[in-house]
Structure formats: C-alpha cells, structure tokens
Amino acid sequence: MRKFFYLLFLAITITSYAQTPRVQKLWYDKPSGKTWENALPVGNGRLGAMVYGNVVNEAIQLNEHTLWSGGPNRNDNPDALAALPEIRKLIFDGKQKEAEKLANKAIITKKSHGQMFQPLGDLRLTFPGHDNFTNYYRELDIERAVAKTTYQVDGVNYTREVLASFPDRVIVIRLTADKPGKLTFDASYASLHKIKTIKTTASKDLTIAGTTQDHEGVKGMVRFKGIARIKTEGGTVTANDTLLVVKGANAATIYVSIATNFKNYNDVSGDENALAASYLEKASSKSFAAILNPHIAAYQKYFKRVKFDLGSTDQGKLPTDERLKNFRNVNDPELVTLYYQYGRYLLISSSQPGGQPANLQGIWNNKMMPPWDSKYTININAQMNYWPAERTNLSELHEPFLKMVEELSETGKETAKTMYGARGWMAHHNTDIWRATGAIDGAFWGMWIAGGGWTSQHLWQHYLYHGDKAYLAKIYPILKGAATFYADFLIEHPKYKWLVVNPGSSPENAPAAHEGSSLDAGTTMDNQIAFDVFSSTIRAAEILKKDAAFTDSLKQMRKRLPPMHVGQHGQLQEWLDDVDDPNDHHRHVSHLYGLFPSDQISAYRTPELFSAARTTLLHRGDVSTGWSMGWKVNWWARLQDGNHAFTLIKSQLSPLGTSKEGGGTYNNLFDAHPPFQIDGNFGCTSGITEMLMQSADGSVHLLPALPDVWQAGNIGGLLAQGGFEVVNMEWKEGKLTKVEVKSKLGGNLRLRTPNALKSADNKAVKIASGQNANAFYQNEAVANAVISPKANAAAPDLKQTFLYDIPTQAGKTYVFAGQ
Template structure:
C-alpha cells in the first residue's frame, strides 16, 4: 500500500474513532536531555543503514563517533576444517556412550573451524614476543623513575580501552605506592587486585610476589611481611594481554577500589586508586581468530572558541525525522547544531550556527583508533582520513568537507579551521575497499570523491528535506499511542530512572517507536544486516566481535520488522542468508558429509559458517534453519510469491542438510540432532529440544512453500515422512518442558537462554492447540524466573505474550526498563540513558526483541487467526495502534479503551480470506485486494 493511501486511511479512522480524541495531540517522538553525553551509551545514534554516528553534544568540544558497516577485521577465506567429517561418527558415538567430556575433547581438537592466522605459527611468535617483554623488568624496581609516565585511575571495569588506550594489546607496566604504618609491620599483607585481563606479574619493592592468568581469576595475593618496609612501598604490575580488553578491571558488579590490608583485617585497608602506567610493547603477534570483528571507523571533533558558561542546554534525537539537535546559550549567543545521516545522499550532514553574526569559531578534526592512518588536506574545503585495518585486509577513507556563511575557512593536513562565521555545514562521506564477502578490490578514494560530488553543491535545506521525506516513507507506516502520564515531559534519562506505568506509560510506546528508528537506521536494502550492536560500535575489540550471533541475537534483530511494518528493512538479512548458504555448503560437506548448507552460532562479514570458540557451545547446527523461518515469515506477512521463489532454494538447501544429518537415537528410536548444543548451556549433547523444534518448523515451512510455488512435490513428501520420526517435545518430572532428551532439567536453573521455549516463540511448534505442552513450557519459564540480561528479558516478553499473560509480559518490560547503571555505578541488564539495551554491555537485540514482544501483546497471527489484544496488560487499558501487520497480507488499526476493544480496521493487501478473533468472538470474511473493513468492539461492522 502506498504511503499516501495509508495516511488517508489513518486519517479517516482517526476522524471516526470513538477513542481518537484521547490522542488528539501527537505524542513527543524524541529522546532529549539537559546535558551532554558523559559516556558512549549516553550519546544519540544516527544511521542510514551503511553509515552510523553517535552524537555526544559537548559544549566546548563536540564529538561524533563514526562507523561504516563494512569496516571489519579479517579477510575472505575458507572457514571450514578439511576432513573434519571423519570425526563426526566417533563424536556421535562418544555422546551415545555418555562420554561427553571425551566427545568435547575430540571435537575441540579435530572438529572446530579454522583460525586466521594459523595456530602453529602463532605459538612460535607468541613465545618469542612473550620472552622479550618478560626480560624487561626494570620498571619493577622500587627506585625506578616513572616521573614521565601517564596517570590512570584504577580499576577500569570496562578495560583500559575506555581509559584512553583504545585498541591497545600488548604489555603495560603500572606503578603506585602506599604507606605501611608501623602497626602493620611484621604482618603479612593482602593485595586485593580484583580481576586482571589477562596476565599479571606483580612486584612489591622490586620482588615478584604474585602472577596469574585469566579474567575469571580474582588476584588476591598474600605477601609475606618481610617484603615490606615501614613508610613508602612500591607496587608494580606488568599486565599482558594478547587480544580484547586489557587492564586491571576490579571486581565484577562493584566499583570497589583495589586495596591492600593486613591479613585477616580487611576493614583496615588502603585504597590503591591512582597509578602511573607506561606502554612497554603494543605490538604482540596477531591472535588467531575464528571470525572477524566489526570495527569503528573514526571520530569527528569540533572544538569551539566560545566559553563554557552555557545555559538553556538541550540535546535531542527526533525519531520521527531522524534528526539530532543541540542548542545552548553562551554570553547571549544561542548556538545550534543539527545532524542527520542521509540515505538518499549517503553522507553525514552537520549544520552548526550562531544567533549572532561572526560568533561561530571552531576547529574540526578527524581521528581514528586505528594505528595505520594518514590525515591530509585534499583541497581548500576538504580534509581526508585514510586508514588500514591492522589485523585484516580492508582499507577505508573518509572525507570531511566544509562550507561556511561568513568568516574565514582554512584547511591544513590536520584540521579545518573556521573563524568568525555565522554558520557552517560539514559533510562526512566514507567508503572501504569491501565489495562483497569474496572481493576487497574496491577503491575507497573513488567512492568518497563520487559521494562528495553528489552532495557538496546541494543546499543544506534541500539535503535535509530529501532526508526527512525518504525516512518518513518508512517511519510513518506505523504508530503506537497510549495516554501520556505526568513524567512524559521529563528528560529521557529521568523518565527511565522514574519509570512507572501509572506516571509514564508512553515510555513503552516511545521504546517501541525508537526500535523502529534503530532498525531503519541500521538495516536498509543494499546494506549489511544489523549486527550485534546494529551499526554502532566504538571499540576495536567490541563485545563478541559485534558480529552476527545466530543462536538468537541476529534473528531477534528482525523479530519486529514484519509486524511493525518494516518489511523493507529485512532485505539485508536475506542477502546474508544467500551468501552464508554458499559458504555454508562447504562447511556442510567438510564437517558433516552432507548436502545443503549449515550455519553454526556465529557469522561475520566474510560469512564464516563453521564451529567456533569451543566445542561445548560452538557446535550448534541449526543457525541456518532458524534464519529460514524469517524467509517464510516474510512471505506470510507480505504474500510476496516472487520473493518466496527467490528464497525457497535457500530454505530447501537447509532442509536437505538435515535430511542427511538427522540420525536414529539407539535408545529411543527417534531421529535426533547430534552432535549439537542447547544454547548457552549443557555442553555438547545429542538431541537438544531446541534443534528438533527448529528442524520441524523448517520442514513444515518448506512443505508449505513448495505447495505455494507448485514445485518439489516429491521432496515435500520426503519431509512429511521425516517429521513424525523426529524426537518430540516431552514433559518432564517437574511438569516442565524438557530441554534435552533426558529428564535432567534443574528447576533452580535460571539461565538467561530459554532455548527449549523456541517452539513457543519465535516458532509455532508449541501453541495453545496443545494446551498441555503449552502449560509445560509456561512452567519451564516460571522456573527460569524473571531476571536476565537485556535480550533475555526481551525474549521472555514475547513468550509471556504467547502464553497470553499480558501482565507478566509487562513485568518483563518493566525489568527491561531498569537503568543499566546502578546507583553504585556498576552495569546490569536493562537500558542505558539513550535507551540502548544493556546485556550488559550494549547489545541492540534487546531493543528489537522488546518491541516485538509489545507487538505480540497487541496482535498475534501465527495460528492462522488474527487475535486482537491477546495479551493486553491491565496497566495499559487505553491505546491505539495503526499500521500493525498480520500474517496473510493484512494491515490492522486497533483502538481500545478501559481494557476493551473499541474498533478495528483491517486493510487487505492481497485479497485473502480473513479470520478475526477477540476474546471468545471470532469472525471470518472474504476480502478484496486493497479492501478496507471496519468493525466495532463486538466484531460487528
């Protein structure tokens, strides 16, 4: 349906809706704050699917952190391990014999994917490098001169990367001193240093007193009294990390300082906060990786000449127009900034202005955390940043172009300087050498030149208008409105801290609309899919590589796309699937001797599909099958048979793999999935429930797709024969849905990953048509509890909605809205000040999963019936949703009041027959393509 038609229909419904007067005024569609961002998770995200930026909004110094979606480590290569298949049957036999540990040992050695670089060459280089840095111990001496060293406050819970050492791997020395009073003399002292990443060698007054390795080990060294003297004592620590975060990170979940105290008397302690450090060697050999990491591009800084004595400060993100704005007043002059990233013109646009002529003076700089980079002047308006990835093959270039109204503009090889202007517009374009997952021959310089040529002569107002128009074509297809409470007018960070449904129910609708904004901003046709952090990452070693984790996280990113009327944004996911199917066919052959394709629990820009990390969780075979659910769901929502015809071969290929892979369990006779895993626990097992649910769903959907396309009748019959042979869901001794073949579930287990409930959501393997199994699944979730990390809470929202328990689903939403930073300063699951989901750290899947769960409260259509308000919470008695989608090709507007349906309007986009259900009432009616049908709360016309 065209946007114009949708808007007209929405206006008509509004005019005649009995509840529309309650929402006469459009609710604020913005996040806003009264201070600049103090942390990256306070900053506000912009994106066009390819370029991303985080806006901090500083007064004296503005900072925009930048991403380009194809800047990754690694290179094109084959991830599968040749010959791994010869170990498949021995691993299966060990599992069948109950020898899990032996199976994991064999799989670890012979069945995992390949690394880059090779392990054997790395060991030699690592040993040589390590010996060299360990031979340099001069900084351990008590009398060593560290006057020129830099100061750092410890601990650094997020690693030294957040303390100014971005991208730092290697060896560092830390030094501090403390006073030993006379009352401590003759006593052993305890050095409590918390956790250290990854290796430490700790010295007191030049003597080695402790050494250990591993992030999970708390460093608590008891040092003999003889090592100390009365008065000043020197503590020196050599910290070595080869990859990922480094440093003294303290105790998890606290901000307690590092301390020293007499043995047995921790209350009489001295804090060790202020340290000096020096980089000893920042060039360790490249650690072999199973997969690549998504990397930051760089930063734009504006340094202003005006004073810092500001007033009337406001920083905002308008999600209905995808514009970030900052305004404040200094000495009677109002300064404003406006930023957006244009999809039509593929650039970041930054407009800065002052209310008084000549009051705008600034310096603009480009920076990057990459070691290999060059800054240079291109022309009198343009500064260029070129960089190369250290542990990969990609190159990237960014151009910063400036024009000014009044004043003097000059460009050097390091900065753009502007003096006494009234306004200025900056354009940032960026490109990499990535062309596709097999080809890195792109020319980023040519890409930047072309992109800049397309925008630099277009007026700012024209660029802005084109950006807003294009963005709203996606954003305005849907709306969700509930009555505002008294806290709705507060700044967003205060709304989060003070959240309650009574005072601010509209934060729920803002959260949902924000997730739509984030999906539009991170996933557009022709781009890469939204990764673990969407498109936004500032770390050289991001959490979990900021990759595509396919045992829930990538899929969760796209849970809301269809139902919240953003089907267009799914195209990158389907392109990834096609590419991963190509790569995954090699993995299927080498590891399983099977046709088709397989994808384990992670993939990256280069479409790695092999098992990674460790055998106890990395050998999980149903990533491809789960992704195929999205292909079928896209068809169900859109009824697009041309799409289904293109995507069906990917689905069929995934099914062909499992036709070969499934084997008969010698104990039960059922066909089972082995070896595999029940994410994220239990180790390497045979027959996890989740696998069987996913495989059944894949087979059923392939059968249905073949029928729609009138093809592959024989293959469909084969799948029909296999389905009843697959191990079924089983109810265990605790009235729970079993997670494994054996009835071994621990009712005290409150693990965050509820893998065996996949069949409830997002799958349809378990529905209320089998009430006994549904109740068992519900019992399992009750045992798991209401806690969890951000994405886990989001998943539970969806499952409780499928249980039709809206109040419990809302409890999960409330838990999801917990401030991620506690009063004590440590991180927990919830949301950050910018409404980013906290695992912690930031993962965007909780934003998307939470919003899909809210949609499941309002509409469900997975059983062939469109159920209206199936899980409406008591605390959300009034509301209106427009443009929500249902399977079968329907678009629905729903209005409810005092917990009761008032009106529903159904638009049929394809002319299918429609079944509507509300409570115990159900109707079925024929429709015409583009026909519109309106009913009251009793489902009467």
C-alpha cells in the first residue's frame, strides 16, 4: 500500500512538473526518435553534442570544432589576373552573361571549393528492458546549459543529464536510477568515417580514432581521437572489443574527451592522443557534482548578463513543440523571450575564446557531407552569426570570428595579389577552417569580392563598443589592408565616372535585364561596403594619429563612390541601372546592408533612402528562408515598425512546413532554412534586440520598434556603442517607466526615447541639440540620393521621439524615470 501511494505521488509530481511553466527551458513529453532536429544541443565551443533523449537506444551525436575534411590548402585561380580586363569590359558593355561565362573559366577555382565540417560520430547507449516506459520528460535548461531526460520503468525512476563542460573541456553524461542496482546499459561508438578504429582498452576506455577524408583533391590530414570512460557507483563494467557493458549499477558517469591534431589553419602537427587523454584524466578524477557546479558558473558568467521579461500566459505550460505550433495564433510572449535567450545560449555554446567561430550550423552537424559543407558563408551567414555578440553582452564570444578575420587577412593577401594584382587582402563569398579565400561555386555565387571588406567591419564594431585603443592599434593593419585592396581594385565607370567594383555582384540575385547574370559593376551593396571600409579605416587612422596621406586618398576616393539610387518604383535600387522587379521575392536583399548592419540609411539623416528601403522590403515580402526572415526582423526594427518586425518573428517561429514559400523553426527551435542553418537563430535574437534598443544612428534609441503586443516588459544588460550598458529598462503601455544606464567609458550619452524622461532625483534632462559630441557616435555623411523622376518618394511617417544629452563619467550609473 505504501508503495502504491508513493508511485501515485510520484506520478502526480511528474505530471504537475510537466505542466508548470518552463522558464528558460525547452521541454518535451516524447523522445526525439530518429529526427536529428528534435534532439537538444549542448556545447562548450570546442565540443558539441545532440542529445536525442531516446529511452532504449539513446544517441549522443558528437562534434569537435576542428574536425574538418582536407588539410592546409589554397584555392586561388591564377588565370584571373589576365582575364580581368576583358571581364570588366564585357560588364561595362552590358554583356554580363558573357562576363559570367569567362569568370567561370578564369576566376572560379580549379581546386577545392571548400572543405567540410564533419561529425565524430555517435556515442550510443542501449538500455535493455526499457521499452515499456511511462512519465517521460526531457528538457534543455538554457539557464544551466544542461540537458535532462527522465522516465519510469517498472517503478524505477531513471534520470540522464548531459552537459558539455566549459572549464573541463569534456562532455559528461550522468545516469542514475532511484533504486539500487537497477542501472544496466551498453556503450558503443558509431561513426560514418571510413578511416577509423573503434576499440576498448585494457583500462576499459572506449576509444575511436581516425583521419578525416580527402575532399576535392585535398588530402584528409585531420586525425581525431575520442575516448569515453565510465565510472560507476555499484555494479560492474566489462569491456568487449568495441563495447562497454555496465550491469547492476546505482549510477554511472560517462566522460567523453575528443581532440584532433589541428593547431591552426596552416599547422596540423598536434598530438590528438595526448590532448584527448589529458582532458580525460583531469575531468574523470572529478565527480559529476564537482564538474556540474563550475560548469554552470562558467556558463552563467555570460548567460546571466541579460534578463528579459515580456510576461507569460498559460501557453507556457505546454511542451515547446506545442507552443511552436500555436504561436502564430495565440499570445505567448514567454516563447519570444525563450527563443531570444536560446539564441544567446547557442552562441555561448558554439563560440568560445580560443576556438573556431560558429559555422553554418554552429558546432552541431551529423552529416559527413553537410549542406553547403557547413562552412563559413561570408556574403551574409557567418556575419549574421555574430550580430548578437556585442549588443547582447557576449563580446568575448566575438573573438573566434575576429580571429578568423585576422587569419583571412593573412591568406587573403596572396589572393588579392595573384588574382587581381592588388595590394592589401580580400576574400570571396566563402571560407573554411583552412581560411581559403579563392572564388568558389561558380561565378553566379562566387564572383563577389567583398568578403574581406564586410568581415573587417566586425573588428571596427568591436572597437566601437569598447573603445580599447590598444585593440584598435592591433587591428588597424587589417582595416588598412581591406581598404588598400579596394583602393587598388576600384575602377572608373566609363559612363558615370564613379569609382566602382567591377566585377562585383549583389549576392545570389540577378535581374532579368542582365540575362540572369549576377555580375555587374557598382552594385549598391558593393558601394556600401566600400564606403564602410574606407570610413572605418579613416576614423581608425585619425584616432591613432597615423597615415594622414593615405587616409586623405581614401577620402577622395570615397567621394567618388556611386550614391545610392531611388528607382522608378520608389525602391532602393539594387543595381546602378534601374532594373529592379517589384515582384522579385528573392531571399537576399543585400542592398539593404546600408540599413542594417550598416547605418548609412537613417530615418533622420537620409529620409528618402529610408522610405525607399521600406518600399524594397514591401516588394520582397515577408516569408522567405529562415535566415532571410531573421535579417528582415532587423530591417523592420531599423525602420521603426515593430508590428511588421513581429510579423516576421511569427513567421520565423512557425513549424517548418507551415508555409510552402519559406523556412521556419524545427521542434528543437533550430532555424530552418531549410535545412538547418543557425544564422536564423542568431539573426532573430539580434533583431529582437534592435526592436528594443539601437545605437547606430547617433544615439542610444530606446524602444524604437516596440510592437503593440509587447505593451509591458523589461530587459536589462544590453550593450550600446561607446561603452554604455542599459542595465535595466522597464516599460508599460508602450512607454518607458524606468531606465538605468551604466557608462563604462564616460562621454555624452544621447538618448532617444518614445516618451519624456526625468532624472531619478526629479530633475529635468537636457534636451539634445546639434551633433552628438561622443566620438563613438559619429555618422559619416553619405552622398545625396539620385532619385528617379518616376519615383513617388514619400517622407517617412515617424512617431514622435524625445532626444536628450546626458554628460557621463566612467563607472557611474544614471537612472531616469518616464513621464
């Protein structure tokens, strides 16, 4: 009888637990099955794991950040330089398709088109006799970075916890049963690698060792080693040739260590065996509890910097996949905050200082030949991964990407010289762990020379947030090198006399007027990126008081860049010629780079361009691939249209397949291009931030794009340029009620707000006038737009805002109340 009441109490407890709102948790009431996109991700930057939560046949799918096909290589095409004049002439003559054909022969690589990020394999755990389970529950606790699965079999409650330890650099799996001697399972490795050896050792470790594959003529040179060690409490562990068997244990802890011989993009001389063993020996001497608490502390050092609350509803009582199905038709603000923080969780878990940057899938991939090789697509996707880094207070996690840019500036020098006869450095639209900078995939996609220019702006942005002059001096040669390439590559347009990029392109799109070719001279995005590269280099040099003659030459060239154009349909032109199709719904809207992530297009400084950008977005439509919708959230936020931005969030937070026209979100909240691309997660987190706080148009703009459905809420911990932290911001009925801003660098704080503010001591706040005196908020003036006489250009309809100037001192916090 006592046993009956105990089981009844337990069942009620588990059921009520599953119906309690899951703050900061993704949770489900069924296993993943065979669907990888149902599994839950954990990671520590070095290692990634997908936890399926299957009861009988559990799989922990494993990745290591340097496990890539191939080895050090270059993929420049030396034929490019000789063909360049003819390609340019064809484009200037309006023969873009012929130019594309020649570029395919002379510019696109004849070697590797990039190597592949590959999985190690699966750690498989088999639990005999667990077929008839009840009270199933699994979760990903993004506040603690721990995945957990619980269920009941024959009156025994089983719990599994999985984490990727940040301090100990291993994956740890804790298995428990609440009755003695009831834990029995087998552990084995499975891997798709052809060159591999799986075996157990005399010390009862389970190991996998091998070498990644050759790909596109590049020899596989990455050697890998994985070691799993099981420590039990009670019971026995026996080893067969390729299998560890645990019988009759009370609990077990599995330590998984993985390493490769990769040292850097040009060096694979490391000792994977020694490295994997060293991680394992240090970690396996510790109990699970001794690993868990430091892991949580190391993770929360980043995660807890930002708090976000929009309220909650009864939807929060449902499993995450059910909430996802319902989101478009119900009010579930808590799912927005969960998805927002999930983006931050994914960045913390896939990008750590000293490691590789988050790739197209972060650090999680189960395919030997993943979509687009899971590389770094630098005509948008890799950059989008890092849009949340600075603004959501994860600046240290930007470091792997910034390091990659530094390495590209090294490999890209030879590409600039060999292919284009230019100084400085450049990269095309794609790269990999070997930092290849040649043109790949065909001229339609790969004949884009702005990869180096765009990525270099992340270095400048990092400086703008933190103001570290020593850092600026360190990265200045990289900025200068990107600008030097443009200075050499730009050529005068024979008709307009502007300096243009030729050949260039507006990534992956092509107007019918160019016979379906993406190649052109002076595309809007190329012009905007060149403008930013020159502007950041000029400002950096002036701050560092160097290279006056060089920067003067850049200023003269910047004046000769083409202005942005408003076309006949009132749109921002994508090309120099007015050939945009208002029915074009292409996923890339690259010419809005000037609106975001750049700040060349402004509601207050360039209203004609601002309105034209809005028209372009309306033409393109909302529903698209997942990452494209993520970018659109940022654009609509910059356009100060919170309701339209929220429409995009609803489209993004829709189960895949809801719309035949685009992507959405998988059950584990991974972004669906489809297939899975992590950039949509990061892009949407950035976009939600932009809806609540912007710092790109001469001020810190609070609540610039608040949708009607978020009438009340609070957020704290966001970073703005110039070393300002919005420590806390609260609002009700769409108006600010309290604002706390910490100044880390001092200087003028210019606030733009939707309602009037007063200081905490009830004193009036100074109304702003003139240009912001803060050096971190200087906007470079763009040329006046060229507007088609056919355009019906309307001034933007903007809500009233209040603009204040507050002098600040470094280290002090300033508190304001709404009026």
